[in-house]
Amino acid sequence: MKLGIEKESTNSHPNSPLKQLKNVACSLLAVWAVTTVSPALAANQRLPPLSTEPNRCERAFVGNTIGQANGVYDKPLDLRFCDFTNEKSNLKGKSLAAALMSDAKFDGADMSEVIMSKAYAVGASFKGVNFSNAVLDRVNFGNANMQGAVFRNSVLSGSTFVDTQLDNAVFDDTIIGYIDLQKLCTNKTITEEGRDVLGCRF
Numbered sequence: 561m562k563l564g565i566e567k568e569s570t571n572s573h574p575n576s577p578l579k580q581l582k583n584v585a586c587s588l589l590a591v592w593a594v595t596t597v598s599p600a601l602a603a604n605q606r607l608p609p610l611s612t613e614p615n616r617c618e619r620a621f622v623g624n625t626i627g628q629a630n631g632v633y634d635k636p637l638d639l640r641f642c643d644f645t646n647e648k649s650n651l652k653g654k655s656l657a658a659a660l661m662s663d664a665k666f667d668g669a670d671m672s673e674v675i676m677s678k679a680y681a682v683g684a685s686f687k688g689v690n691f692s693n694a695v696l697d698r699v700n701f702g703n704a705n706m707q708g709a710v711f712r713n714s715v716l717s718g719s720t721f722v723d724t725q726l727d728n729a730v731f732d733d734t735i736i737g738y739i740d741l742q743k744l745c746t747n748k749t750i751t752e753e754g755r756d757v758l759g760c761r762f
């Protein structure tokens with residue numbers, strides 16, 4: 561599935577000194593933020609309390625409707641701390657837009673074709689997850705473990721990967737905005753091959 565390229569990529573100047581300065585400033589700010597505020601604390605402050613619904617984790621197998629793809633919802637899918645390890649059939653193709661996924665485990669799961677727009681996945685584990693053809697725009701993957709995840713033909717525009725482990729992640733035909741690409745490329749955990757495929761310049 562190909563979606564439109566982000567608008568912000570059209571007015572980017574690859575090597576403008578201002579942009580480079582901004583990037584340096586951003587990295588410094590990011591480091592400062594990490595060292596001064598515990599990310600967990602900051603996250604808890606803006607997240608709703610954990611849902612008390614008995615089968616809240618199973619709701620992922622139903623997903624939410626396409627109308628919620630922009631993260632407009634009354635009640636979010638609350639998948640925090642749920643364990644979907646090696647879930648090979650029930651997540652594929654589901655809409656998990658704006659789901660709360662922090663600290664959940666998806667290791668080895670088949671999440672191909674999922675729609676996860678605006679999901680909050682801080683600290684979640686997605687080791688070796690198949691994200692082929694998935695729509696993962698505007699997701700916060702901060703501190704997540706995505707070692708060996710496969711992003712084949714997936715959309716990653718607007719998603720953030722601060723302190724995300726991306727060793728051996730596979731990026732093939734990934735759609736990503738230029739600004740996001742620059743941010744992603746600064747992540748040293750991406751392999752040489754992954755950087756080549758993404759088109760990292762530095």
Ligand SMILES: *[C@@H]1O[C@H](CO)[C@@H](O)[C@H](O)[C@H]1NC(C)=O
Binds near residue numbers: 672673
């Ligand atoms: C990942 O999912 C895609 C799309 O469903 C499928 O074609 C592919 O075989 C899967 N890859 C692996 C390694 O399971």
Ligand SMILES: *[C@@H]1O[C@H](CO)[C@@H](O)[C@H](O)[C@H]1NC(C)=O
Binds near residue numbers: 590720721723725746
């Ligand atoms: C990439 O990962 C490193 C080390 O985990 C982290 O310090 C950095 O913030 C990440 N970069 C981006 C742009 O997410």
